[in-house]
Amino acid sequence: MILGRITGSVVSTIHHPVVEGRKLLVAERLDAGGRPTGGYVIAIDAIGAGFGETVLILDEGNGARQILDDSEAPVRSVVVGIVDEVELGAS
């Protein structure tokens, strides 16, 4: 899983059926210091995450299909948690 921060959403009317009724979120990827790496991912929202929240993103297809309960979903990235706090060890 990866850490990301929600920066936007994608509006799409023509899409694969698995996207129907689901929200597509744009999340920037975060490095170990919580700063944006420059990368991003479009993930399906499974928990109701909102703008600015730091989230846990599952970035693996089989787990994503399990969460979406659809064995043929062409989806790899799903927002699966909202992060309260990331504690880094002594550095």
Add this chain to the structure above:
Amino acid sequence: MLLGRVIGTVVPATQVDELSATPLLWVQPLDRNGRPEGDPLVCADGTRMAGPGQVIYWVASREAALTLDPWFVPVDDAIVGLVDEVRIYPAKGSGR
């Protein structure tokens, strides 16, 4: 999934049988602000409705094959949907 813009259509003269019913489009990947990022790639069009100029979102690897019906086809990148709009929320003041 990542954003991309369709920059052309690809029509193979010869192809493996499994790809014969699959529309192929040339796609330039985009960063989250809509600027080109990285090298263009050929995507199968799972929506069968994308065309040049269209902004789309696409997926790679095994998930790409799952966009198509029948799904067990040899593709590695595929379009999942067409983008109407990307809403970038306003940047927060201090935290960024």
